[in-house]
Amino acid sequence: MSTLLEFKDVNFFYQTKDAEIHALKDLNFTVDKESFASIVGPSGCGKTTILSLIAGLLKKSSGQILLNGKEIDENDSRIGYMFQRDHLFEWRNIWQNVTLGIELTKPKDADKKKEFAKSLLKKYDLYDFISSKPRALSGGMRQRVALIRTLVMEPTLLLLDEPFSALDFQTRLRVCDDVYEIIKSEKKTAVLVTHDISEAISMSNKVIVLSSRPATVKHVQMLNLNGETPLSRREDPTFGSLFDLIWKKLTNEKQTTEN
Amino acid sequence: MKNKQLKTKPSSAAPYSKAHEKYLKRLRNDKIFVLSFQILILVLIIGLWELLAATNVIDPFFVSSPSRVFNMFISMVENGTIWRHIGITLLETLVGFAIATLGGTLIAILLWWNKRLRRILEPYIVVLNSLPKIALGPIIILWVGSGMSAIITMCVLICIVLTTISMLNAFNSCDADKIQLMKSMHANKFQIFWKLILPNATSEFISVLKINVGMSWVGTIMGEYLSSSAGLGYLIVYGSQIFNINLVMTSTVLLCILAALMYLAICLIEKWHSR
Structure with missing residues (x-):
């Protein structure tokens, strides 16, 4: 499998009134095409910063971020970003929410993208709700709409910033399966940032463990669990030992930080 | 599609x-x-x-009575004078209300757009907001002249600062993640404002309209107390000067009815918006 995303010696500093903060230090990792990578790390280590750098919302201080071998720029339409909450606009109906990206960027193939949006909504049982306002939808349905809003722009790479953290546990497990299925069937590459190790293991082919600030890659765990869905993957016999391994890497890191 | x-x-x-x-x-x-x-x-x-x-x-001489108020109203309707006074006060209030609401919102947009300008103007806005506007009455008359222009100016001054502050707060209270979402979809600043910040502030805008309904009547009547030759405020002042409490009470009741109708109109807009 070829590499889609590559971080090469990426550093990121940000300025506060008191000091210059070194957030990311010589960060190196790769994500393969059509794979699912998760990034875990201590709170405040810079996980979301990594996604913001990929999305072009922040500018790296040094190093290279390559997508398909080409440097990412701030207007890169190859990247789709899904946030912690669905952030559906309550004054727009589902169709207007889903086609927001088309409205903003006015692509040449807008009609094709609208047809694609329509097909995604039909495929994931949301088409009947296109004229409804987001408040009429359940938490899980809202997250599916948010994902479709991102997919409509046909991004090469999907960035998921703890997209399930605002959901209750049961809904979270179900939506995890839904989102995973959508990403796999649309043959997308995804980078997930999460605090939840179980979620990272059940969804990913690769888990990248970060150190505390300044974040460096502390450990990379390749995964090949049995199971079609994240929920079924949790039943893999190696799931527990993988959880322990990543937990130890993280807790060592936490202890180091606290000491 | x-x-x-x-x-x-x-x-x-x-x-x-x-x-x-x-x-x-x-x-x-x-x-x-x-x-x-x-x-x-x-x-x-x-x-x-x-x-x-x-x-x-x-004593009905000091407090009037509903029947006297009604008779006064009927006699004013019969001689046709009431419509002129109602029309003038309503016009001043509506013009003041519209200028203050639109002007205040436009200033808020400008200050949201340019953070540095907002920081520069912040102390002036705070001072203007805490200033009792009635104190500016004589200056207004000197600068814009007496009559309708002074009354509308008073009405605008009373509402505009509050509108600016409320709308600016509404613009700034937009979820930062939603702005990031728009940026991640390559929205420019105008698109972020037009498609997110402005619609997100609609509820606050309706609240501002409701507040401005009351404030614009206060401004207009205050202005008419200062300098006017017609209008309901003028009738109240004139009535009190000639000890005609029936005229004062009739004008006050009419003011209550007009303010309530204007508030009701805003409530209908709110209802339509929340559908």
Whole structure:
């Protein structure tokens, strides 16, 4: 499998009134095409910063971020970003929410993208709700709409910033399966940032463990669990030992930080 | 694909059960109960006022009475003078209300757009907001002249700072993640404002409209007290100067009715918006 995303010696500093903060230090990792990578790390280590750098919302201080071998720029339409909450606009109906990206960027193939949006909504049982306002939808349905809003722009790479953290546990497990299925069937590459190790293991082919600030890659765990869905993957016999391994890497890191 | 062509799923609500009918009836009864008491209070006030005035417990020369107010209103309708006064006050209020609401919102947009400008102007806005605007009355008359222009200026001054502050707060309270979402979809600043910040502030805008309804009447009447030759404020001042309490009370009641109607219009807009 070829590499889609590559971080090469990426550093990121940000300025506060008191000091210059070194957030990311010589960060190196790769994500393969059509794979699912998760990034875990201590709170405040810079996980979301990594996604913001990929999305072009922040500018790296040094190093290279390559997508398909080409440097990412701030207007890169190859990247789709899904946030912690669905952030559906309550004054727009589902169709207007889903086609927001088309409205903003006015692509040449807008009609094709609208047809694609329509097909995604039909495929994931949301088409009947296109004229409804987001408040009429359940938490899980809202997250599916948010994902479709991102997919409509046909991004090469999907960035998921703890997209399930605002959901209750049961809904979270179900939506995890839904989102995973959508990403796999649309043959997308995804980078997930999460605090939840179980979620990272059940969804990913690769888990990248970060150190505390300044974040460096502390450990990379390749995964090949049995199971079609994240929920079924949790039943893999190696799931527990993988959880322990990543937990130890993280807790060592936490202890180091606290000491 | 046009949005109009899209159809919504039919409601999945179950047909009315007896319990649901009972619930709806309770809601209806509650509404009737509240409305009945509202009307009863009004009738009691008017009735008591009339009774006390008719039996000379209170002196009608100083407090008038509902029948005198009504007779005064009828005589003013018959000689046609009331429409001119109502028309002038209404015009001043509506123009002041519109200028202050639009102007205040435009200033808020400008200050949201340019953070540095906002920081520069912040102390001036704070001072203007805390200043009792009536103190500016003589200056306004000197600068814009007496009459309608001074009254509208007073009305605008009273509403515009509050509108600016409220709308700016509404613009700034937009979720930062939503702005990031727009940026991740390559929205420019205008698109972020037009498609996110502005619609996100609609509820606050309606609240501002509601506040401005009251404030614009305050501004107009204050302005008419200072300098006017017609209008309901003028009638109140004129009536008190010639000890015609019936005229004062009639004008005050008319003001109450007009302000309530304007507030009701905003409530209808709010209802339409929340549908």
